[in-house]
Amino acid sequence: MSRETISQSISIVHPISLSHGKNAEVWDTTGKRYIDFVGGIGVLNLGHCHPAVVAAIREQATQLTHYAFNAAPHVPYIKLMERLTAFIPVDYPVSGMLTNSGAEAAENALKIVRGATGRTAVIAFDGAFHGRTLATLNLNGKVAPYKQKIGVLPGPVYHLPYPSADNGVTCAEALKAMDRLFSVEIDVNDVACFILEPVQGEGGFLALDIAFAQALRRVCDENNILLIADEIQSGFGRTGQRFAFSRLGIEPDLILLGKSIAGGVPLGAVVGRKALMDNLPKGGLGGTYSGNPIACAAALATLEVMTDEHLQAWGAQQEDLIVGRYERWRAQGLSPFLGRLTGVGAMRGIELANADGTPAPQQLTQLLSLARDAGLLLMPSGKSRHIVRLLAPLTIEPTVLEEGLDILEACLRQLTR
Structure with a gap:
């Protein structure tokens, strides 16, 4: 599928072509499935194609x-x-x-x-x-x-x-x-x-x-x-x-x-x-x-x-799972590049940093590629492009969120200098 007619001044994070999605999952034109932690850069709090x-x-x-x-x-x-x-x-x-x-x-x-x-x-x-x-x-x-x-x-x-x-x-x-x-x-x-x-x-x-x-x-x-x-x-x-x-x-x-x-x-x-x-x-x-x-x-x-009850429940579910996983990764020493957890509620970022605390943007680029190959889409952020934004739909099924975090964990473990 040619992209010659599209301005090259548009930066593409993931060089794939999506065809359809449902809640927190998307599929590309080859039929490959991805768990979506990008959510259209924060547009899809209710997921892809919410029935209502x-x-x-x-x-x-x-x-x-x-x-x-x-x-x-x-x-x-x-x-x-x-x-x-x-x-x-x-x-x-x-x-x-x-x-x-x-x-x-x-x-x-x-x-x-x-x-x-x-x-x-x-x-x-x-x-x-x-x-x-x-x-x-x-x-x-x-x-x-x-x-x-x-x-x-x-x-x-x-x-x-x-x-x-x-x-x-x-x-x-x-x-x-x-x-x-x-x-x-x-x-x-x-x-x-x-x-x-x-x-x-x-x-x-x-x-x-x-x-x-x-x-x-x-x-x-x-x-x-x-x-x-x-x-x-x-x-x-x-x-x-x-x-x-x-x-x-x-x-x-x-x-x-x-x-x-x-x-x-x-x-x-x-x-x-x-x-x-x-x-x-x-x-x-x-x-x-x-x-x-x-x-x-x-x-x-x-x-x-988006009732208050739904928002609080969805936010608490994501926060608990993300914070719990992150704390476990830190305790385990999962990766020398695992930096701070940023944000609040279900709006969380994971910093990639070197041992001296300086940003590690090369490792984030690595992480994006590793995760995509494994079926997880992530989005970068931060002044040095060294913080992963976690923007899974609030409506994501807990099993799918866990699956995505499993992939993220495996990819963090593989990061190299």
Whole structure:
């Protein structure tokens, strides 16, 4: 199957061609089966072809396949926004808009905060990933490969260290860097917003320091700065809760959604304080495909399945199995390259590191190949591409999860210098 017509600037992690999937398993065009710990990079928290999602798509496809909501509103969009805003665990009135993707949600959030504050400066974090569009590139806390050869990016954007027990950056260090930023680089009164991931995805599944999150919320409140939580990868049950910001004891002003919002169908959203969402003039928000009826139907079915009881049970099951295995591997000295376990809940990463603690990206590349050959798909992350992301569907059968961890264990044991 030729790929000559596809841009070579798209990087491929696994050089295979998939044909179909079911829950946590996929098959390639040769008929080979794989256990999927990638989940479409966090899109498939409910697995491949969840029956409720498939049924909703089929039913909606017989009624209305598309209408631009800003031309004429349609029922699936209205129903979804009612359900979605009720799903957001905050105490203030919520409204929002649907988008085609997480990056588009981030772009619209930047417009919203500019309109609300009259300011333009944004503060993001080292290791962050918020998208591949021109404005979101500048938010990303990593140059290669996202910002290379692109030139001047929309701004102004500043970056701070991301404090987490998973990377060794302390709350005090991050706050000191913030003080320096406001003394040397930019007046605090010119800052429109902070944008952060409660658990970094591309950054290596690093969980934000709780004390820092609460201190940041106070800084924002004291200086009329808005706080955006990017829950595109960490949301919809990935950590065992609806959204990862809940563990931080704060409420963001705007929340970016995407990935697992619609069971694999392209959809995103930006939601938040109603006064913020309503501040732009009529026509300031919208989009031709944003909130497509089929995507809305898939999202409604997804939210029906994602009860708190289900999310907690699924998250606890994965966390127990992954943490238990990891601790056993460490106790056994399974591999000299087995580093830290990062993340929270079912959003976990495994670091590959050398004896001196430096990243071991070559061994991660080895691991990806060994695991694929053995029937397990894995995804890299981290600044040095040295942390394995574990993104199995939350709905994965325990026996399949165990099988995947068995393969991972065997492959870790085979790593060489």
